[in-house]
Amino acid sequence: MDKPTNKNFITNIIDNDNNTNKFSGRVHTRFPPEPNGYLHIGHAKSICLNFEIANLYNGVCNLRFDDTNPEKENIEYIEAIKKDIEWLGYEWNSMHYSSDYFEKIYKYALSLIENNFAYVDSSSPEVIKKERGTLTEPGTNSKDRDRTIEENIKLFNEMKEGNFSDGEYVLRLKINMLSPNINMRDPVIYRIKKFEHHRTGNDWCIYPMYDFTHCISDAIENITHSLCTLEFEDHRDLYDWIIEKINHENKPQQIEFSRLALEHNMMSKRKLSELVEKKYVSGWDDPRMPTISGMRRRGFTSSSIKDFCSRIGITKKNSSIEMGVLENTIREELNLSAKRVMGVLDPLKIIITNYPDNEKEEILAANNPNDKDSGQRNISISKNIYIDRDDFMEFPEKKYFRLSPGKEVRLRHAFNIVCDKVIKDNDGKIIELECSFDPVSRDMKKGNKVKGMIHWVDANNCTDAIINIYDRLFKEPNPSDLESFNEKSLVIKKDAKLEKNIAINNYSARYQFERVGYFIRDNKTSNETIIYNKIVSLKDSWKKINK
RNA sequence: UGGGCCGUGGCGAAGCGGUUAACGCAUCGGGUUUUGAUCCCGACACUCGUAGGUUCGAUCCCUACCGGCCCAGCCA
Numbered sequence: 001m002d003k004p005t006n007k008n009f010i011t012n013i014i015d016n017d018n019n020t021n022k023f024s025g026r027v028h029t030r031f032p033p034e035p036n037g038y039l040h041i042g043h044a045k046s047i048c049l050n051f052e053i054a055n056l057y058n059g060v061c062n063l064r065f066d067d068t069n070p071e072k073e074n075i076e077y078i079e080a081i082k083k084d085i086e087w088l089g090y091e092w093n094s095m096h097y098s099s100d101y102f103e104k105i106y107k108y109a110l111s112l113i114e115n116n117f118a119y120v121d122s123s124s125p126e127v128i129k130k131e132r133g134t135l136t137e138p139g140t141n142s143k144d145r146d147r148t149i150e151e152n153i154k155l156f157n158e159m160k161e162g163n164f165s166d167g168e169y170v171l172r173l174k175i176n177m178l179s180p181n182i183n184m185r186d187p188v189i190y191r192i193k194k195f196e197h198h199r200t201g202n203d204w205c206i207y208p209m210y211d212f213t214h215c216i217s218d219a220i221e222n223i224t225h226s227l228c229t230l231e232f233e234d235h236r237d238l239y240d241w242i243i244e245k246i247n248h249e250n251k252p253q254q255i256e257f258s259r260l261a262l263e264h265n266m267m268s269k270r271k272l273s274e275l276v277e278k279k280y281v282s283g284w285d286d287p288r289m290p291t292i293s294g295m296r297r298r299g300f301t302s303s304s305i306k307d308f309c310s311r312i313g314i315t316k317k318n319s320s321i322e323m324g325v326l327e328n329t330i331r332e333e334l335n336l337s338a339k340r341v342m343g344v345l346d347p348l349k350i351i352i353t354n355y356p357d358n359e360k361e362e363i364l365a366a367n368n369p370n371d372k373d374s375g376q377r378n379i380s381i382s383k384n385i386y387i388d389r390d391d392f393m394e395f396p397e398k399k400y401f402r403l404s405p406g407k408e409v410r411l412r413h414a415f416n417i418v419c420d421k422v423i424k425d426n427d428g429k430i431i432e433l434e435c436s437f438d439p440v441s442r443d444m445k446k447g448n449k450v451k452g453m454i455h456w457v458d459a460n461n462c463t464d465a466i467i468n469i470y471d472r473l474f475k476e477p478n479p480s481d482l483e484s485f486n487e488k489s490l491v492i493k494k495d496a497k498l499e500k501n502i503a504i505n506n507y508s509a510r511y512q513f514e515r516v517g518y519f520i521r522d523n524k525t526s527n528e529t530i531i532y533n534k535i536v537s538l539k540d541s542w543k544k545i546n547k
Numbered sequence: 548u549g550g551g552c553c554g555u556g557g558c559g560a561a562g563c564g565g566u567u568a569a570c571g572c573a574u575c576g577g578g579u580u581u582u583g584a585u586c587c588c589g590a591c592a593c594u595c596g597u598a599g600g601u602u603c604g605a606u607c608c609c610u611a612c613c614g615g616c617c618c619a620g621c622c623a
Contacts, residue, residue: 007561034623069622125621134619136549170621180550182619191621210623234551234618256552258616263558311571313560315553318616322558325572335585370585401583410581444581453581515582542583 008314010049010255014057014225017253023224027059030223031085031092032066032214035077035198037269038284039084039292041305041326042260048309049257050227051090060093062221067099068213070197080284084292088302096221098213099199105208105216106160108246109171109190113152117245118189119145120155121172128170131177132185139177139185159192162205166192171206175241183238187211215239219248226254230316260312261320264472264486265290266479275473280485287522287533288473288489298470299510299520299535304330320478327536334510334518334535339367339374342412342455343498343513343532345467347386349459352417354436355383360460365413368512377501381414384459386497388516391454392433394422399545401451403433409452412514416441416450455514457497463504465530467493468522496532504530512538 018025029050033043054061063085067073085092112118121128121144133139147155159169171190179185189212194205215238218226226239233256243251261267266275267290275281275289284291287298295305308329312321360382367374387403396404403409408418421434441447469491474484503509507521517537525531 012563032623036623066623072622128621129619132619134549137619138549139619167621182550185619188621193621207621209621214623230552231617232623236551258553311559313571315560317553317560319559322572325559328572331584340582369580369582399583412582416581447581450581451583453583455582512582512584515584538582538584540583545583 006310006313009316010053010225010227010257010314011056013255014053017224018057026222026224027054027057028062028093028222028224029054029059029227030062030064030218030221032064032098032217033081034066034069034072035074035081036069036072037077037273039081040267040269040272041262041265041290041292041295041308042267043084044088044292044305045260045309045312045314046227046229047085047088047090048306049314052310053225053227054093059224061090062094062096062223063092064096064098064217064221066210066214066217067097067197067199068207068210070193070195070207073198075198080293084296087292087296088305094221096217097199098217099197101213101217101220102200102204102208104220105213106206108216109208109212110153110156112173112245113156113171114149115245116149116174118152118171118173119147120152120159120169121145121188122169125167128188132182133177135182138179139182141177142172142186145174145186156190159190159206160204162194164192166194168192173212173238173242175238181234181237183211183234184241187238211235211238212242215242215252215254216246216248218252219243219246219250222250223252224250226252228254228256229259230256230318231259232256256316257314258316258318261318261478262290262326263320263322263477264474264479266474271482274482275485278482280482281473287468288470290473297523297533299518299533300330301333301510304333307333323472330536331518331538334512336368336370338510338512338518339377340365340369340512340514341377341499341502342379342457343465343467343496343502343511343516343519344386344388344455344457345469345493345496345513345516346389347495347497348389348392348430348433350385350387350417350433350435350456352383352385352437353420353434357383359383360458363413379413379499379501380458380461381411381456382458382460385411385456386459386462387411387433387454387456389430392419392430394430397546400542402454403435403452407452408438408448408450409454410441410444410447410450411437412453412455414442414456415439416447453515455516457499459497461500462497463500463502463530465496465498465504465532467496467519468531468533469493470534498530498532510535 031050051061131140170188172186175184177185236254285293285297363379391402410416417435417437423432471489475486476484510520518535519532522531522533
């Protein structure tokens with residue numbers, strides 16, 4: 001399943017860098033999550049990109065937690081993030097925290113002040129905002145812009161010592177308030193935050209901001225290609241400015257690519273956490289969530305996620321991927337690897353009237369007809385069976401060739417039956433079918449040729465289960481708010497019946513319920529309740545005709 | 548409106564001055580198959596946002612226009 005990394009505009013840049021010997025042929029990337037939430041499929045795109053590019057060029061990739069905002073970050077996320085990356089199957093070269101560099105970053109800030117490239121500003125956030133100008137109007141210089149170097153050093157040290165309260169002072173770069181790029185209008189690079197940091201505790205009360213931290217961290221770690229998403233394009237000027245001014249021997253280059261958008265999903269941590277907090281879903285690992293942990297619980301394999309990432313490509317174009325692409329990757333893999341079993345989601349009881357009482361027979365069936373090495377299983381059948389309600393129609397539509405009154409269908413792996421009688425309760429609901437079978441059709445060459453083939457389970461020999469059927473999280477392809485939440489994204493089948501062969505204690509086994517889809521045991525369930533999650537349906541051209 | 552970036556079939560995506568404009572998903576035909584699955588085979592952009600220009604020749608270069616995304620956190 002691991003395919004060679006596709007070429008893209010970034011590998012073109014790297015090839016070119018290698019030709020000009022820009023980094024002496026070195027390729028060193030990094031994946032820099034902020035530990036403020038769980039990783040999602042969009043992060044997987046970035047993880048695959050960074051690690052695969054490193055692999056492709058015999059380079060390495062670091063993991064770096066970008067933890068410069070203690071108010072938002074949390075140690076709990078760190079382990080979850082590491083677990084997800086490991087689960088995807090990637091090994092980082094070394095693991096770092098931006099906070100490991102606080103001392104160095106502080107020294108760099110000091111040297112910028114000494115060279116008159118930074119100053120301490122006592123302006124309020126409102127004033128700074130106002131002086132920054134707008135998209136069309138230039139900014140104006142702060143009253144503190146010409147503070148002396150000595151005074152700046154003294155104040156910056158006092159900031160560090162905790163002599164001021166939050167917001168009283170900030171450190172700003174002295175670049176150009178007239179720049180058409182707002183990021184260059186004397187950006188704030190340090191703020192006072194008397195907040196305990198998850199790693200450095202109370203060592204610091206000033207914290208560097210992203211723009212100042214990220215490029216310096218990249219330089220320190222000897223990163224060559226710093227890959228990030230499109231919204232940072234405007235920050236590249238600043239990135240380069242800082243790298244130049246701190247005079248570090250390593251000059252990493254930032255390259256931006258477009259974020260992943262997946263139809264019927266949302267990819268922002270804020271929106272996803274809102275789904276969790278407002279209980280739309282059961283948690284970050286709800287199988288409907290586009291989080292790595294959710295998809296893992298849903299039954300996606302890491303190889304299918306990597307395959308998906310390689311299929312969607314890397315460009316600078318804003319794009320939105322159809323769910324079909326994702327679904328196809330997991331179907332394709334599971335078709336080859338999943339054992340087959342029969343499962344009835346909405347049971348409808350059938351009595352095979354001419355089948356002898358108290359008898360049963362065993363039938364041999366392939367575990368996976370597409371994999372000859374997968375062996376066979378034994379299925380039992382007796383007088384009472386269940387079929388899916390979907391597979392019976394009292395008044396069949398045109399082209400419906402499953403069971404209906406007087407019609408003959410084949411029970412998969414077994415024999416043909418004819419529906420003789422429909423039994424209803426007082427409300428007119430169908431509760432049972434009486435059918436008769438044709439013993440000769442056990443040999444399918446001898447029985448009548450029938451178009452319909454349905455699955456079933458032996459009512460006297462099956463396992464009760466609850467099955468979670470998942471559908472798209474949002475109704476609209478490109479939802480903008482939670483209004484679009486699909487309340488039918490989870491449908492619970494409470495009295496499903498499964499073929500006994502299913503290994504209920506194997507939580508990682510993925511099965512194809514023949515004619516239905518792929519399923520995995522929910523890993524959060526106890527042994528008393530057997531719960532399976534639907535990973536993805538089989539393609540269904542009947543549903544297409546029928547709609 | 549200032550700046551940055553992007554526009555190739557329904558959705559993605561190759562293509563880097565001469566190609567029959569790859570490939571994947573989707574779709575539509577047909578075949579195999581007693582999973583309406585899989586598999587196989589075939590179809591699916593005289594045209595690359597539009598208009599000009601350069602060139603013997605442009606999806607690739609230039610200009611203008613049109614459309615879309617991003618930026619005015621002491622978030623990342």
